[in-house]
Amino acid sequence: MRLDALTLYDFRNYAHLEAQFVPGVNLILGENAQGKTNLLEAVAYLSTGRSFRTARPQELVRFGADFADLNAELFSAGRQQTARAVLFAGRRPRQIYVGGVKQKTAAALDGLLTTVLFCPEELQVLKGGAAARRKLIDTALCQLRPNYARALAEYTKLLDSKSRILKDWHEMPSLLEPLPEFSLRMAQVGAVIVSYRARYLKKLAEAAAEYHSEFSGGQERLTLSYQTVSTIDDPFADQKTLFERIFEHQKRHERAEIDAGQCLTGPHKDDFETFINDRPVKSYGSQGQTRTASISLKLAERELMRRDTGEEPLLLLDDVLSELDAKRQDFVLNQIRTGQVLITCCETDRLTELGKVMLIRDGELI
Ligand code: ATP
Ligand code: MG
Numbered sequence: 001m002r003l004d005a006l007t008l009y010d011f012r013n014y015a016h017l018e019a020q021f022v023p024g025v026n027l028i029l030g031e032n033a034q035g036k037t038n039l040l041e042a043v044a045y046l047s048t049g050r051s052f053r054t055a056r057p058q059e060l061v062r063f064g065a066d067f068a069d070l071n072a073e074l075f076s077a078g079r080q081q082t083a084r085a086v087l088f089a090g091r092r093p094r095q096i097y098v099g100g101v102k103q104k105t106a107a108a109l110d111g112l113l114t115t116v117l118f119c120p121e122e123l124q125v126l127k128g129g130a131a132a133r134r135k136l137i138d139t140a141l142c143q144l145r146p147n148y149a150r151a152l153a154e155y156t157k158l159l160d161s162k163s164r165i166l167k168d169w170h171e172m173p174s175l176l177e178p179l180p181e182f183s184l185r186m187a188q189v190g191a192v193i194v195s196y197r198a199r200y201l202k203k204l205a206e207a208a209a210e211y212h213s214e215f216s217g218g219q220e221r222l223t224l225s226y227q228t229v230s231t232i233d234d235p236f237a238d239q240k241t242l243f244e245r246i247f248e249h250q251k252r253h254e255r256a257e258i259d260a261g262q263c264l265t266g267p268h269k270d271d272f273e274t275f276i277n278d279r280p281v282k283s284y285g286s287q288g289q290t291r292t293a294s295i296s297l298k299l300a301e302r303e304l305m306r307r308d309t310g311e312e313p314l315l316l317l318d319d320v321l322s323e324l325d326a327k328r329q330d331f332v333l334n335q336i337r338t339g340q341v342l343i344t345c346c347e348t349d350r351l352t353e354l355g356k357v358m359l360i361r362d363g364e365l366i
Contacts, residue, residue: 025355049106
């Protein structure tokens with residue numbers, strides 16, 4: 001898997017960009033607010049069909065422009081391919097093209113260009129709220145498993161509808177009528193989600209433990225535990241059993257949900273906890289341990305993609321190296337010797353000898 005070229009029109013602060021990439025390390029250099037992260041965001045968008053910074057595609061269109069046009073030339077699954085996204089400033093839905101052919105949904109992009117993004121916020125992912133950890137699992141799984149991506153999309157829609165009902169039924173009690181139907185379907189789709197997450201996290205944990213152990217000279221043992229709906233005692237059980245457990249939990253909380261006006265039960269509350277030598281990182285991890293653990297998770301994510309697709313995913317490192325001390329920088333740099341990498345950094349960094357250097361100034365490639 002390789003990104004060869006990127007062409008942008010009216011994307012973020014780029015009026016027009018034509019960039020070519022080498023198979024190894026591509027260094028995207030520039031001062032603050034010049035467009036480095038924007039460039040990674042464009043690549044990630046063509047990879048996952050969404051932005052890692054905003055849920056509002058309109059924000060991606062350059063101020064004053066009507067639409068943004070993103071194009072990638074890439075080598076994937078043994079052949080040259082193209083991916084394109086057109087995003088509109090107004091309400092018009094976005095358009096996705098693969099090989100010049102218009103696609104019904106962005107799911108067509110999944111697996112075409114797999115990417116792993118690593119940014120400074122992720123160094124804190126193990127300390128903060130559960131949403132960021134769910135996002136980490138979901139972003140990876142959606143790229144690897146189209147069935148998961150579909151289930152998650154359906155679940156998100158159901159959750160939206162059910163939440164609206166629970167919020168508004170006071171004004172219109174008849175809204176409650178279809179509630180059991182939504183709950184039932186959410187339990188069915190929820191079972192699919194839990195099943196995929198459990199299996200993915202198990203593999204992620206094994207791979208991450210190896211990286212973490214290597215970095216800590218064998219001193220520290222990193223483990224993860226998946227936390228899902230409390231009635232599920234075995235997340236590896238078959239989907240029928242998972243469904244029954246989720247449904248049971250839902251039934252128990254039916255009244256509470258209506259009273260609270262909120263959707264209280266289901267895998268949208270999932271989380272995972274990390275431990276170093278059996279102590280929770282969240283409460284006891286030092287800054288350094290937390291960072292190393294999150295680096296290990298990211299490297300593990302990349303390894304699982306490589307194993308699964310047989311191709312090295314494109315690694316997008318946004319500003320993350322400058323946040324690390326020399327020892328951790330070297331650890332990361334040593335691990336990324338193979339495969340293609342896009343690294344952003346500021347002009348003063350020590351990384352300039354690594355590969356092709358691309359200087360960005362005010363939305364232009366110099
Ligand atoms: P840093 O080193 O601080 O992370 P950066 O080079 O990564 O900087 P970006 O996040 O890529 O900077 O953003 C560059 C600029 O893009 C910002 O000044 C921002 O105002 C501008 N920008 C963001 N969205 C748009 C848009 N829709 N149209 C025009 N400019 C935009
Ligand atoms: Mg940036």
